[in-house]
Amino acid sequence: MKFVVLALLAAAATAVPVYDGAQARFDSGEVVAILRDDRVIEDDGRYNFDMETANGIVMSESGSHGLEGAIVSAGSYSYTAPDGTPVVVKYVADENGFQPQSDLLPVAPEFPHPIPDFVLEQIAFAAEEDARRAREPSNRYGTPQ
Numbered sequence: 001m002k003f004v005v006l007a008l009l010a011a012a013a014t015a016v017p018v019y020d021g022a023q024a025r026f027d028s029g030e031v032v033a034i035l036r037d038d039r040v041i042e043d044d045g046r047y048n049f050d051m052e053t054a055n056g057i058v059m060s061e062s063g064s065h066g067l068e069g070a071i072v073s074a075g076s077y078s079y080t081a082p083d084g085t086p087v088v089v090k091y092v093a094d095e096n097g098f099q100p101q102s103d104l105l106p107v108a109p110e111f112p113h114p115i116p117d118f119v120l121e122q123i124a125f126a127a128e129e130d131a132r133r134a135r136e137p138s139n140r141y142g143t144p145q
Contacts (some may be wrong), residue, residue, distance in 0.1 A: 032057075045071075056080050067095055 033054040048062035061075030
């Protein structure tokens with residue numbers, strides 16, 4: 001158990017970026033300039049920040065106190081995926097959890113969705129087997145000897 005905890009801590013430590021002034025450097029050796037980093041924190045707990053990097057990452061978030069001391073925040077982030085696809089995610093985080101919205105997020109099929117024939121056949125087969133077993137006498141439990 002101690003080894004697992006130590007391995008997790010080592011993995012986390014190597015993933016942490018190293019900051020050099022206004023530059024962030026990761027293990028890859030890539031240095032990315034921070035073009036904009038505006039942060040405002042109000043005395044009543046409200047906050048907002050906007051950040052942009054030289055490699056096209058843009059983040060924006062604002063938040064305030066919500067119900068029962070929870071923080072309610074809303075924001076967005078965007079970047080370009082390695083394949084060149086622009087990624088834009090907008091989100092709200094409140095008492096209902098983190099709720100992202102993006103055209104690139106997977107969407108579950110609408111329910112009820114069509115059930116494939118082979119599944120329906122298997123369900124019918126299982127029902128027939130259950131009915132047949134119910135009609136057969138059980139010899140599993142007999143009188144003790």
